[in-house]
Amino acid sequence: MRMPEPDQSTLDRRAAIVAAMRRIVPGEGVIDSLDELRAYDCDGLTAYRQTPLVVVLPDTTEQVAAVLRWCSAEGVKVVPRGAGTSLSGGALPLADGVLLGLGKFKSILEIDPDNRAAVVQPGVTNLAISEAASGYGLYYAPDPSSQIACTIGGNVAENSGGVHCLKYGLTTHNLLGIELVLMSGEIVRVGGKGLERPGYDLLGLITGSEGLLGVVTEVTVRLLPAPEAVRALLIAFDDVAAAGQCVTDVIARGIVPAGMEIMDRPAIHAAEAFLEIGYPLDAEALLIIEVDGPEAECALLVDEITRIARNCGATMVQQSTCDEDCERFWAGRKAAFPAIGRISPDYYCVDGTIPRRCLPEMLRDMREMARRHGLRVANVFHAGDGNLHPLILYDANREGEFENAEALGAEILTRCVELGGVLTGEHGVGVEKRDLMPAMFTSVDLDQQQRVKCALDPALLLNPGKMFPTLRRCAELGREHVHHGQTRFPGLPRF
Amino acid sequence: MAVHRPDSSAALAEAVADCVEARRTMAIRGAGTTDIVIDADAVIDLAVHRGIVDYDPDELVVAARSGTPLAEIEALLASRRQMLAFDPVDPRAIGGGAPGGATIGGVVASGNAGPRRVSAGAARDHLLGFTAVSGRGEAFKAGGRVVKNVTGFDLAKLFAGSWGTLGVLDTVTLRVLPAPRFEATLIVPCDCAEAGGIMAAALRHAVAVSCAAWSDGRVLLRIDGFRPSVDARFDQLAKMVDRPGIERADGVDSARLWTGVRTVEAIPATAALWRVGLPTMRGAAFAEAMMGEGFRVLIDWGGARVWLGGDDDGDGGAGVVHARAVASGGHARLVRAAPAVRARAAPPPPDAATAMLYRRLREAFDPHGLFNPGLDPWER
Numbered sequence: 001m002r003m004p005e006p007d008q009s010t011l012d013r014r015a016a017i018v019a020a021m022r023r024i025v026p027g028e029g030v031i032d033s034l035d036e037l038r039a040y041d042c043d044g045l046t047a048y049r050q051t052p053l054v055v056v057l058p059d060t061t062e063q064v065a066a067v068l069r070w071c072s073a074e075g076v077k078v079v080p081r082g083a084g085t086s087l088s089g090g091a092l093p094l095a096d097g098v099l100l101g102l103g104k105f106k107s108i109l110e111i112d113p114d115n116r117a118a119v120v121q122p123g124v125t126n127l128a129i130s131e132a133a134s135g136y137g138l139y140y141a142p143d144p145s146s147q148i149a150c151t152i153g154g155n156v157a158e159n160s161g162g163v164h165c166l167k168y169g170l171t172t173h174n175l176l177g178i179e180l181v182l183m184s185g186e187i188v189r190v191g192g193k194g195l196e197r198p199g200y201d202l203l204g205l206i207t208g209s210e211g212l213l214g215v216v217t218e219v220t221v222r223l224l225p226a227p228e229a230v231r232a233l234l235i236a237f238d239d240v241a242a243a244g245q246c247v248t249d250v251i252a253r254g255i256v257p258a259g260m261e262i263m264d265r266p267a268i269h270a271a272e273a274f275l276e277i278g279y280p281l282d283a284e285a286l287l288i289i290e291v292d293g294p295e296a297e298c299a300l301l302v303d304e305i306t307r308i309a310r311n312c313g314a315t316m317v318q319q320s321t322c323d324e325d326c327e328r329f330w331a332g333r334k335a336a337f338p339a340i341g342r343i344s345p346d347y348y349c350v351d352g353t354i355p356r357r358c359l360p361e362m363l364r365d366m367r368e369m370a371r372r373h374g375l376r377v378a379n380v381f382h383a384g385d386g387n388l389h390p391l392i393l394y395d396a397n398r399e400g401e402f403e404n405a406e407a408l409g410a411e412i413l414t415r416c417v418e419l420g421g422v423l424t425g426e427h428g429v430g431v432e433k434r435d436l437m438p439a440m441f442t443s444v445d446l447d448q449q450q451r452v453k454c455a456l457d458p459a460l461l462l463n464p465g466k467m468f469p470t471l472r473r474c475a476e477l478g479r480e481h482v483h484h485g486q487t488r489f490p491g492l493p494r495f
Numbered sequence: 496m497a498v499h500r501p502d503s504s505a506a507l508a509e510a511v512a513d514c515v516e517a518r519r520t521m522a523i524r525g526a527g528t529t530d531i532v533i534d535a536d537a538v539i540d541l542a543v544h545r546g547i548v549d550y551d552p553d554e555l556v557v558a559a560r561s562g563t564p565l566a567e568i569e570a571l572l573a574s575r576r577q578m579l580a581f582d583p584v585d586p587r588a589i590g591g592g593a594p595g596g597a598t599i600g601g602v603v604a605s606g607n608a609g610p611r612r613v614s615a616g617a618a619r620d621h622l623l624g625f626t627a628v629s630g631r632g633e634a635f636k637a638g639g640r641v642v643k644n645v646t647g648f649d650l651a652k653l654f655a656g657s658w659g660t661l662g663v664l665d666t667v668t669l670r671v672l673p674a675p676r677f678e679a680t681l682i683v684p685c686d687c688a689e690a691g692g693i694m695a696a697a698l699r700h701a702v703a704v705s706c707a708a709w710s711d712g713r714v715l716l717r718i719d720g721f722r723p724s725v726d727a728r729f730d731q732l733a734k735m736v737d738r739p740g741i742e743r744a745d746g747v748d749s750a751r752l753w754t755g756v757r758t759v760e761a762i763p764a765t766a767a768l769w770r771v772g773l774p775t776m777r778g779a780a781f782a783e784a785m786m787g788e789g790f791r792v793l794i795d796w797g798g799a800r801v802w803l804g805g806d807d808d809g810d811g812g813a814g815v816v817h818a819r820a821v822a823s824g825g826h827a828r829l830v831r832a833a834p835a836v837r838a839r840a841a842p843p844p845p846d847a848a849t850a851m852l853y854r855r856l857r858e859a860f861d862p863h864g865l866f867n868p869g870l871d872p873w874e875r
Contacts, residue, residue, distance in 0.1 A: 112776075114695040114699070116695075138699065166642070169620065173616055187848070188846075194772050194825065195775070198872070199872055199873040201656055203652075204649055205653050205856075207652070208648070209649075213648075225698075225699055225703070226701060255673070293724075294702055295727075297728070301721075353643045355554050356553070356554055385641065385643045386554075424644075424645050425644060429646060441647065445636055445637065449648045455856050456852065
């Protein structure tokens with residue numbers, strides 16, 4: 001993975017940069033000793049590492065603005081970071097860049113039950129919002145599996161998902177407002193506690209922009225009433241296609257469950273070996289369906305889904321009768337990653353989305369690809385919304401095996417795009433999928449996205465080297481395009 | 496003025512590229528259901544650029560050319576008991592008029608959303624992807640056809656509500672959802688001052704109210720889904736609200752009430768019509784104050800949207816509307832008015848940093864300022 005060439009003059013100015021940062025953020029907020037900097041070498045994508053030039057941990061919006069203003073004036077790159085749980089290298093540092101950590105922005109500023117909103121600082125963890133709101137019977141819906149550690153600021157940057165997206169959407173569907181600091185140091189407030197925001201949808205643009213457009217210093221999220229009941233079903237099939245059909249039939253019946261998850265045979269076996277929860281080992285696919293809402297609704301839906309599952313040839317249907325059942329059904333799915341970690345020295349988690357119906361075909365193709373690469377793959381799948389998480393098993397101590405696993409991952413993602421899907425459903429492009437972007441977008445598409453980057457950060461100082469496979473200078477992107485290979489109306493003056 | 500009526504993606508790209516080459520400004524037109532008047536060198540009329548290109552009920556997705564009538568898409572979805580959950584409204588139907596053939600491109604570009612927005616989101620939340628032609632004359636795409644997609648910047652959000660100022664939409668891909676099998680509405684007689692509290696309590700409750708509105712002395716609260724569930728939840732809601740005079744409307748009677756909210760029946764078609772976005776809990780107090788100023792009002796989205804009807808002369812009440820909206824943390828836009836009124840009704844401009852961002856974003860897509868000159872999404 002190639003990152004932008006470090007700028008020697010910036011490296012040479014390191015002492016001056018550290019001093020300037022200390023003037024803006026006094027005390028413990030600036031880290032420059034090599035030992036301490038190492039803690040920031042990577043995020044959740046640990047295969048890529050880079051020690052940052054310096055780490056700055058501001059605790060006010062004004063400090064963030066001052067850091068960005070100074071770096072902007074001095075031409076120094078900045079990489080924003082939340083909890084560092086990104087699985088795509090979104091917070092991978094730069095050797096010649098300031099790492100701007102938002103970890104000190106830890107306050108929940110307000111829970112406002114009547115407006116069904118919470119105002120929080122970006123360093124608050126995803127789960128802490130729901131915990132703070134629970135006393136009012138409210139919660140924050142998006143629940144990425146790292147929710148105990150990941151921060152809402154990182155969720156905004158990555159447009160994080162979770163297992164309940166089919167019914168409740170991604171982060172972008174659950175935000176009301178942000179305070180944003182631009183690379184220039186200007187502070188912009190977008191939205192608030194209402195639903196409508198006039199002008200261009202900056203909130204929607206910033207969400208999922210992977211720290212390339214601005215630094216979020218405050219977030220207002222939408223809270224939802226906590227459902228009265230949650231019920232789950234554990235359904236086994238001896239054929240993956242039948243499990244996929246069951247998901248389709250549930251939706252065709254007009255039911256939108258809170259979550260629908262499929263595990264394939266290798267994932268079932270890994271989970272069962274890890275937790276011994278009673279998953280059927282002869283099943284080819286295990287489908288977990290969760291419904292939530294009023295008691296009356298849940299009871300109705302559980303019976304209806306059971307009927308649909310039997311029609312699809314389910315070999316086993318278990319209904320949860322209590323919260324413990326629910327937890328047991330989910331336990332294996334939630335522990336899928338550590339379970340795989342137990343049977344393989346290393347694993348590489350891929351994240352693509354496909355149209356749901358392509359699941360059997362995709363799994364077949366994946367088996368063939370894995371065989372060719374000589375690697376094993378276990379699958380967990382957010383079946384409701386087509387988001388696939390193949391876990392590629394490999395051993396990093398074997399020469400070339402990580403590269404092999406990465407190559408298999410790239411092949412799987414390219415296949416996702418060919419089937420009408422996308423490169424990443426929830427983990428982000430970052431550095432990991434950066435060079436795959438041309439599989440999904442033409443150079444015209446990518447240039448148009450980069451022009452948006454130029455609109456907010458014309459000097460390309462904020463998190464450069466992520467998302468776009470080729471860094472193009474903004475002046476270059478502004479050049480006149482030539483229609484049909486020739487300039488028509490040649491008599492017109494051009495500026 | 497040259498009028499281009501492309502009927503294919505290729506013809507659309509060609510027409511726009513021609514205008515870009517010649518630096519001709521373009522008015523982008525769907526069915527022309529709004530009162531927008533654009534003074535431009537050419538018109539890109541999308542009325543014949545129509546047709547559903549992909550409807551996949553199992554995958555909950557529909558894609559259509561931008562000139563496809565909303566009514567055609569909604570009829571097709573209804574045949575499979577599905578819907579566009581953001582509840583769009585044909586602008587001509589507002590105030591009781593006959594629908595004017597609003598196009599899906601217009602619906603997306605105007606950020607359209609009806610009463611269900613409070614629970615299901617707006618056009619921006621359901622636009623999965625699109626293709627368009629930029630102000631450089633280049634055809635490009637963004638997004639995809641699946642819900643879970645974080646690949647690249649979310650340009651779909653920018654285009655929803657951009658009023659044709661960033662590019663000409665070619666095709667749009669939208670998420671669809673199952674339509675509720677049954678609905679019921681709880682009707683709660685109350686005055687405007689009490690409405691905010693009643694709606695807030697209902698929306699906070701686990702019975703999952705899908706819409707909440709107030710006009711003419713009554714709050715309407717909608718519950719929908721499968722019949723047994725609706726019945727159980729309705730009883731729970733009625734018990735919680737517990738006020739004298741509450742009534743229940745079922746099925747088509749309930750749907751009729753919400754058509755009335757969606758088309759703003761409470762405000763006469765002859766009025767200058769405003770919509771005001773506010774922090775949810777400020778809505779009812781704002782509406783009450785505006786009634787005191789002589790406006791007709793309809794509160795939707797539990798308070799986050801207030802429709803106002805004022806006199807369609809002078810400035811249409813712009814002075815007091817904007818002053819009070821801003822004081823309440825909101826933003827008012829004129830939906831329908833006589834041209835002379837509209838000319839005097841612009842809202843206060845955004846702050847300098849925001850205005851700079853809007854300008855740069857517009858230039859990122861339309862560097863020569865050719866699309867819908869003079870139209871500012873901030874004012875719509």
